Amino acid sequence: MPEATPPELVVVGLGPADGRWLPPAVREEAARCALLVLRTERHPSAAELAALARAEGAQVRSLDQHYETAGTLEEAYRAMVEDLVAEAARQPTCYAVPGSPLVAEATVRALRVDPRVRLQLVAAPSFLDLAWAALGVDPLEAGVRLVDAGDFAVEAAGQPGPFLVGQCDQPELLSAVKLAVAEWCELAGVEPPDGVLLHHLGLPDQLVVSVPWPELDRSVEPDHLTSLYVPRLAPTVSSEAARLEELVRELRTRCPWDREQTHGSLAPHLLEEAYEALEAVEAVARLLAEDPAEDHPDLPAAVDHLEEELGDLVFQVALHSRLAAERGWFTWADVLRRVHDKLVRRHPHVFGSETASSAEEVAAGWERRKLTEEGRSDPFAGIPSALPALAQAAKVLRRAAALPEAWASPHGGPGSAPGPDAPGPSGAEPARAADPAGAVGEALLSLVALAGQLGVDPEAALRAATARFRHQVERSR
Template sequence: MAGLLTIVGLGPAGPELITPQVMERLAAAPTVRLRTARHPAAAVVDAPSFDHVYEAAERFVDVYKEIARNVLALAAVDDLVYVVPGSPLVLERSVELVREAATDMDLKLEILPAVSFLDTVWSRLQVDPVEAGVRLIDGHVFATAAAGQTGPLLVAHAHANHVLSDIKLAFEEPPATAIILQRLGLPDERIVEVAWADLDRELEADHLTSLYLPEVAEPVAHEFVRFDELVRTLRDECPWDRKQTHASLRRHLLEETHEVLEVLDARAALADTELDPDLDDHLAEELGDLLYQIYFHARLASERGSFTVADVARGVYDKLVVRHPHVFGDVDADDADTVVSKWEEIKAQEKQRDSALDGIPPSLPGLALAAKIQKKAASAGFDWDGGVEVAYADVEAELAEVREDPSEHEVGDLLFAGVQVARRLDIDPEAALRSAAQRFVSRFRRVEVLAGSPEALAAADESQLTAWWAVAKSAESLAD
């Protein structure tokens, strides 16, 4: 039978801010654990801490998960008091995890009130947080948590200079100054207003450091917020935008997608790390046009009360977290194939589909559609051993059938068999055919030059065409 798990806070500074109720509970507890002994009031608690977890883990998310597991395991066999800095209900991720898990366990949970570091902050700043509308932000996730906010912002967990550096770099138009609050309530407390450029250089941040931004002229993610407002304005005031529907925009979405692909094809010969200012500017422009289409469709949906662009972002964020348990959970995945397999497994559980082939968009280009169907069927176990030789044999068999019956049906089977060759060689058939088509265009243009005129090209016999083609191929080889 699980015991009683009591979670208490040490307050923001010295032992004098620990509440009498917490002190009584600590004195009577059979088992006590500290999240960390690195706190000014921790010395009054004679109990082991989880500081060793911080030393062993690489990421804070792993630290809090491991601490929560240990706390729940201890509480499952006996009464336990779990002690955290400050207040248990203010930016305490380990407490959040414990509370979530406790609902699924036969575990009694009690959280005692405690003084938060926030009380000391408001006292020192002489700020009413409700009247001022202060938003509390976790410094570990500042760029996302502060998106769209214009302040005032109080940033906690600014425990290291690299966190301050990340915050500093999150703004395109930063505020002129910021107020650093350190070790409030202790004899060596510091409250320093610093120039923004010196945010990560003025002092050494520690676990009792926070940051106050009274006003932010340009919010984090300002450009996305501004863009969303532009789409809204165009929809309201532009005659062309007003008349658009999901159906009328379909063509534009397809066109913008192909224009992005065209630039990506032009970059294909370059490494991803290689700069090409002209191509990169072109890619940024085309991605912007595609982004406009996404925002536009979200705007139409918001008008009927369905969803907003924020819901789109939130949905894909949540989906990517769930489908990456090897990053955000306890699943091991050491290679890309394992990641893909796990992705498909989670996706199947989410979608509850009747067939492994459900969910494939029928509007995909033919080669891409065939490749997707084959991969899905193979992942479900419908495949044969033998590697690419199996595909070669299929191509030969289908080619023989085309010779016997040169119909659309048999030609389709031959093309489908060709896609299997690409799949087993791990080649994208759509990209391979597009590359072949581009090579043909390049060679044919050279043939046109060699012919000199359309009339000469049309009048040339097969031997002349073959000679010109050979020259065109040779010129391509020299160019490469």
């Protein structure tokens, strides 16, 4: 025999406020049912819809008793579902829920997948419609996320928002939201935004008020018609990294230029962006040296430029990561994880049991650990030959300083590399420059060693001196 068709259960929305918001279709369904079941009588339009159903000869009851007898909300909702399934099997039943049936309705979600009933849903305005109007917000444009107050700490964790938090019907729920956002903002180093409380929307005593975050749970007496708007918080690193990865993926798909790029074709751009970022770093450093109190009038623009240039450099890293991911080599996430784990390994004085009392000890330990991790026999392996000459010399000298052998500094003091007249660790005679270029090179190497002993970046020092000379020449013309 064919299976019996499950009984129909009509689910209607009570709208967001009083009877003015009840659609005609909802009234029609209530007028022709044998039984009207209200999820709760605590709703401004419940009494009006119940009176309409009774006038047409229907019975009316509510499910409020389940809130009182169940130990948890989940148990109450399960009991309501069983109650409704039984009623629908006996007679034509109309089930009325606050707002709209498909917005934040746990019982409707359960009934939709229950094979014992067939649902007919009759929509009504929800509190969302009134909230967008009261806030003057287009939820799609703003990217608002709807979150239940009871789930906020878990569902919204690490997300930048904005959020519309529904079902804030208890002071404890508002307090939990307040504490969660305050904690996230503290970690991000920013102040929490003002919240907007939405209370009794669509009713004569409607309240839409912006309140300081510390006052969030002390400004109104919340009930089942209270919600909260949380403006956009400070963006988290994880969310912004994910957005950038998705953007790069889309560019590789839709942009003809990005689609044609390879690791080789992008190499000049990576170098250019690195130098532009370096120039922006040095500009900020110069202004801070001139005015350590950070009151220099040019500093805000320089900081803004630095942020932009660092972003351009990160984009190059993300783009190379995308190219690698397309070949199945590694992903953006792999790059981030690898540098994180390497930094942990290279800082045992922070994350392990070792100690270091100075920056010099940290730098020397770093080089020693690199040699061990990479299994290098050549202490200078991995130093890019494309580095500018001064930067390359400084790196070679730093590597030499980390070797167990004692090397005399080209500058003449204890230090980092052999000078033109100093013997090596074996006592062998040094090689001497036989031409002017060699002599200049050895002199430059000695200056780089001196810069290292003085804690000066020779590359930056030469660029700064060149810039000063250039400025002097330009002013004198």
